[in-house]
Amino acid sequence: xxxxxxxxxxxxxxxxxxxxxHSAAVIGADFGGLPADMTQWEPSIYICDPRANIACRGSxxxxxxxxxxxxxx
Numbered sequence: 613x614x615x616x617x618x619x620x621x622x623x624x625x626x627x628x629x630x631x632x633x634h635s636a637a638v639i640g641a642d643f644g645g646l647p648a649d650m651t652q653w654e655p656s657i658y659i660c661d662p663r664a665n666i667a668c669r670g671s672x673x674x675x676x677x678x679x680x681x682x683x684x685x
Contacts, residue, residue: 614660628659636661638670650674 614637618625626643629635638646640657647653653670660667664680 614662618660634663636663641670646670 615625615627618637618639623639625637625639626641627635628638628646637660638657639660640654646657650659650673651671655669655671657670658668659670659673661673661677664677666673666676666680668676
């Protein structure tokens, strides 16, 4: 859903899957491979994760996701 919204707004987006039931949209990345360690992503790459209500630089996502899930517990 986030990918479609971003594309409607004129961005080139792709979907990445974390698990079978969790995915997010990525913008600013070439369609080649990305480092598995998201903290190593280029600063021009952003991620939009509607499930976690997070939109940020991809390199900031791991810390933001951990902080968010800590609140859920």
